[in-house]
Amino acid sequence: MHSTLKRDKPPSFGFTLAELLISLAILGLIATFTIPKVLSSTQNSANVAKVKEAAATLAAAYQQAKLDGSINSNSDVSDLSPYLNYLAWDTSGTLIDHVQGSTSQACNTTYPCAKLANGTTILFNAPSQFGGTATTNMLNFFVDPEPGYSGTTNPVRAVQMVLYYDGFITSRAFARPNSYTSLGGPYGPGSFDPPWFSW
Template sequence: MKFSGIDRFVKGIRSGFTLAELLVTLLILAEIFVFTIPKVLVTQRNQQYNARAKEVAGMITGAYQQLQLNGGLSAATKGKDLTPYMNFVSVDTTSFIDSLGSAAYSEVCNSSMPCLRLHGGGLLRIGVHGCYCEVTFWGTSTTNYIGFQFDPDGLALGGTNKDVIEFDLFYNGRLTTRGATSGWIQSSGMATSSTAPDFDPAWFSW
């Protein structure tokens, strides 16, 4: 059976989509994009932050090992004593980074607790959770530590948008996050035996 030109034309129309069907399809696709793209972007950002944080953790541990090999480790060792063994762009003493925990304010990088501007744009603040001075290990036991706060984007967002994580370097070389640290003594001599999981951002995992 042969089809005339008109029959083929009508058949072609009937096998296509109507304008209403196309609009409904586009609307569905738009809703999918609205709900999935932000989640994908957040997931990618979190993965990037986590990778940067792990690099910083490795850098801190490596600097500690080099300092120890060079005979520079003591109770009086400052966080700044590790900086010659770290890879960074510049020292920053004027910027702000996010605070830890529930505090909705930012903390300043200064000469006592300077920040290192890293190649990925993040800021590493040296010497925290102790006196506002040149923080040291304060002792040589396994519970003495120096804290390092890392802000992966180098922006002080404050409020609930904080993304900073703290790494605690103990005198024996053990490195933990602030949320996992237990039984430690602060550089100022204050002691605690509890952990604070909420101090670790949701994007971080070992």
């Protein structure tokens, strides 16, 4: 007599179609929330780097002008412009983006703009002068890291920078107390930068 041995069914490996579809749906949901944040973070990092590069350009121009004896209490942007490394000077009415706590600004003869090689636009308050030699006397600039005008107030894309007579440069949130400017009133405590910008 032959006995028939019952063989166990070999184990199966893999996933069912339903399991795969559920997994793909979960991954798609995660990607929907994650990818925009990653892209936004990457763009913000690039913009922060551009603003810092513009600040370094302004600081270098100031130091060179000071070495050449071109800086005094009545100095304004015209004393810095020969020392700036820029691609083009714009007074044609081009708009730059909103500044935190303010509105968009137009490049014109009163507020001329310098376009840098990295795509950043710097808007100058041409009539503004240091007005003295104290550590609170300053010039101010709007730095827009993205070329063109987005037409929205949020996200704010321009940073207001201040350059002091002693050569210190920073953004509005870190301005020295009791600093004054014709663009936006007193600086110091209570001033702020766009939420995406940090030193």
